[in-house]
Amino acid sequence: MSDYTDIRYERRDAAAIVTIDRPEVMNAFRAETVDELVHALRAAAADRTVAAVVITGAGEKAFCTGGDLSTKTDAGYAGPHATGIDIDTFNYTVRSLPKPVIAAVNGYAIGGGNVLQVVCDLTIAAEHAVFGQVGPRVGSVDPGFGTSYLARLVGEKKARELWFLCRRYSAAEALAMGLVNAVVPGEELMAEALRWCAEIAALSPTALRLAKQSFAVDTEMIAAMSRFAVSTVDLFYRTAEAEEGYRAFRDRRAPDFTDYR
Numbered sequence: 001m002s003d004y005t006d007i008r009y010e011r012r013d014a015a016a017i018v019t020i021d022r023p024e025v026m027n028a029f030r031a032e033t034v035d036e037l038v039h040a041l042r043a044a045a046a047d048r049t050v051a052a053v054v055i056t057g058a059g060e061k062a063f064c065t066g067g068d069l070s071t072k073t074d075a076g077y078a079g080p081h082a083t084g085i086d087i088d089t090f091n092y093t094v095r096s097l098p099k100p101v102i103a104a105v106n107g108y109a110i111g112g113g114n115v116l117q118v119v120c121d122l123t124i125a126a127e128h129a130v131f132g133q134v135g136p137r138v139g140s141v142d143p144g145f146g147t148s149y150l151a152r153l154v155g156e157k158k159a160r161e162l163w164f165l166c167r168r169y170s171a172a173e174a175l176a177m178g179l180v181n182a183v184v185p186g187e188e189l190m191a192e193a194l195r196w197c198a199e200i201a202a203l204s205p206t207a208l209r210l211a212k213q214s215f216a217v218d219t220e221m222i223a224a225m226s227r228f229a230v231s232t233v234d235l236f237y238r239t240a241e242a243e244e245g246y247r248a249f250r251d252r253r254a255p256d257f258t259d260y261r
């Protein structure tokens with residue numbers, strides 16, 4: 001599978017650049033997008049000339065805005081996996097990839113799009129990037145990497161604030177709370193990501209692989225929770241409460257959850 005429809009895969013020196021290419025929906029992912037991301041990441045893992053991977057979004061507005069709500073049905077996202085979208089295999093592939101994966105956040109990183117950058121090893125954000133969780137507004141939740149692992153990055157209080165208030169945060173705020181590693185002007189984002197890849201390319205690949213694996217061992221319980229969450233979230237997606245969330249987004253109105261309190 002290299003005739004991708006939803007992503008682009010490019011090589012630049014020792015870097016592999018994977019771009020989510022769905023700007024018409026702010027780079028939201030559907031089932032095919034995630035399957036293609038997994039395929040591209042596996043190709044980068046197998047290619048000995050690749051030292052590091054950069055994941056970014058097409059255009060200047062959005063990195064990724066999570067699940068594509070236009071593909072969501074009353075039984076969850078349209079697609080072949082438990083919740084429709086195989087986000088669990090994506091998370092596993094990033095974590096098990098024996099090379100650093102860098103998120104280059106070029107705009108909105110919202111919902112599952114923020115979790116996507118959270119799962120990456122490193123994140124560089126453009127100054128205009130915007131971060132946030134929106135699940136409780138659109139009838140979704142991402143337990144595991146979206147909650148506990150997020151709390152490892154930003155602390156328990158801040159992680160709960162992200163989920164319980166569903167606010168948006170600037171790149172400067174994201175840097176201050178430990179959600180990203182660095183912030184650069186938008187026009188310098190890819191050049192900076194490629195500089196980081198070049199630095200990585202000069203280091204011992206085996207030392208990097210072992211370091212990455214050792215980080216992952218420590219959070220395997222969270223990975224297991226995320227896998228379990230795919231089943232539980234699947235059940236939640238089938239409820240009228242979840243349906244109210246995504247329908248409200250589509251209808252461009254505020255959701256009304258009063259019947260479910």
Ligand SMILES: CC(C)(COP(=O)(O)OP(=O)(O)OC[C@H]1O[C@@H](n2cnc3c(N)ncnc32)[C@H](O)[C@@H]1OP(=O)(O)O)[C@@H](O)C(=O)NCCC(=O)NCCSC(=O)CCC(=O)c1ccccc1C(=O)O
Pocket residue numbers: 024025026028065066067068069070077083084085086087108110111112113115134135138140141142143146230233249
């Ligand atoms: C990102 C916004 C805040 C930007 O707002 P604004 O600048 O006002 O632009 P808009 O006019 O809203 O958007 C422009 C255009 O893009 C479309 N769009 C944006 N986001 C999406 C989306 N996610 N899906 C579909 N379409 C989208 C929007 O409709 C507009 O199109 P027009 O044709 O021009 O009308 C704002 O757009 C926003 O809040 N977006 C929604 C973000 C959102 O709710 N995302 C889903 C969150 S839930 C989630 O991601 C869970 C998915 C997931 O991770 C998962 C999936 C499956 C199994 C497990 C999991 C798991 O959670 O682990």
